[in-house]
Amino acid sequence: xxxxxxxxxxxxxxxxxxxxxxxxxxxxxxxxxxxxxxxxxxxxxxxxxxxxxxxxxxxxxxxxxxxxxxxxxxxxxxxxxxxxxxxxxxxxxxxxxxxxxxxxxxxxxxxxxxxxxxxxxxxxxxxxxxxxxxxxxxxxxx
Numbered sequence: 001x002x003x004x005x006x007x008x009x010x011x012x013x014x015x016x017x018x019x020x021x022x023x024x025x026x027x028x029x030x031x032x033x034x035x036x037x038x039x040x041x042x043x044x045x046x047x048x049x050x051x052x053x054x055x056x057x058x059x060x061x062x063x064x065x066x067x068x069x070x071x072x073x074x075x076x077x078x079x080x081x082x083x084x085x086x087x088x089x090x091x092x093x094x095x096x097x098x099x100x101x102x103x104x105x106x107x108x109x110x111x112x113x114x115x116x117x118x119x120x121x122x123x124x125x126x127x128x129x130x131x132x133x134x135x136x137x138x139x140x141x142x
Contacts, residue, residue, distance in 0.1 A: 004063075014064050025063045032059075038119075040126065047101035049094065050122050058092055072098060079103045088140055091116055093123045101127040112139035 004025065014021030031039060032053040041062055043049045051058045060067030075095065079085060081104035087096045090111040099105040109124075111117045117137040124133050 021063055028059055028062050038122075043094070043097055044102045047097040048123075048126050049092065049097060050119065050126055051092070052119065055092060058094060061094055067094070071095075075099060076102065079105050081105060084108070086110075090120055090135075093120045096120070096133060097123060097127055097129075100129040100132040105132070107133045109133055109135045110138060110140055111135070112137065 005022065028039075036053075038050040038052045040048055040050050043061060049058060049061060051062060057067050066072040072095070075085075075098055079099055083099075083103075083105040085096075085099040085105045085107045087093065087099070087107055087109045090096055090109045093109060093111075096107045096109045100107045107129075109120065111120050114137060117135070120135060124130055124135060
């Protein structure tokens with residue numbers, strides 16, 4: 001828990017609003033323990049995510065806005081509507097939601113784990129971006 005608190009306190013989006021970041025962390029910790037179902041939250045202006053307890057990267061988006069700030073900010077600044085984006089190892093699709101729901105790019109999204117792929121499909125459906133996303137339940141390796 002200390003690593004998560006330090007992450008929230010030092011994240012670029014929460015540096016000026018540390019108390020709000022910690023409040024979001026505490027709210028999630030309580031909510032995820034009381035409710036066994038996934039929680040829907042507004043990810044960006046044009047995207048939502050369904051998040052399940054135990055998804056560290058996805059919950060970082062709840063606490064701070066953009067869990068992987070530099071990579072996600074790069075995507076948001078340089079990707080354009082109609083571009084093609086590949087999300088390999090997509091997990092629940094945080095990057096796919098940024099690319100296709102927020103920006104309007106097309107995405108090829110790959111997630112090998114069947115249970116996680118099911119969660120990814122739920123997020124694609126939640127954001128109504130099935131026409132922009134080609135989701136594949138396969139693994140990619142060398």
